[in-house]
Amino acid sequence: MKIQVRLFATLRQLAGWPQQALELPSGATVADALAELDRRFPQLTVSTRTIYVAVNQEYARGTQPLQEGDELAIFPPVSGGAANDASQV
């Protein structure tokens, strides 16, 4: 089956692309997709990094099964808003 992978922020820059189709065996889960991405794009390291994933724009876990045509988005912890809490003392 074929799914669409979308990357954002750091991950998009590491990979050098924002969106790409990915071929997976039927029955593959989110975790299987992450492992396949790491195999094809070793610089991504999505299996070991702290990331969030969304399937068809809903947050998802690694165990979630994927379907033909799904949109799998992978991104770092979000940092919207204005104040920069992450680096505040």
Added chain:
Amino acid sequence: MDIPDTPRKLFEITDQPLSLDDAAARVARPDCGAVVTFAGIVRGETTTEEGPRSTDFLNYEAYGEMAERQLARIGDEIKQQWPKVASVCILHRTGRLEVGEPSVIIAVATPHRGDGCFEACRFAIERLKAAVPIWKQENWSDGSVWIEGPTQPELSAGADT
């Protein structure tokens, strides 16, 4: 005031400049006597572990379709928690923002000031920062870095893999 051709969206990711007046107008209703607004502004100086650091400008990237759905969900959560809240508007800007410009604006309307508008406005910005897929890139004269927010374990993909 210009009358827009189409109804204004209440939950929007946009690359256009934001205005508090615009957000307040989007939630205005004849039965609401209270509107609370919040603006998050790009700061020129941030305190870090290495001391104060000056920001040249910020760049925001969003997963637009999902972000707007998540913003609308925050609106639903607010109406469950504060049933008297009549209208919520949350706008977040993307692209390059200069110091002093608003990156996020929230407006909450209620019939009276004691009906939860202050609390709901605070709730909206906290939820946005935790769960809405938007990322900030800090830019200085000598480089840039994507900021990662604090990890929310319940959203992390690896939690049960």
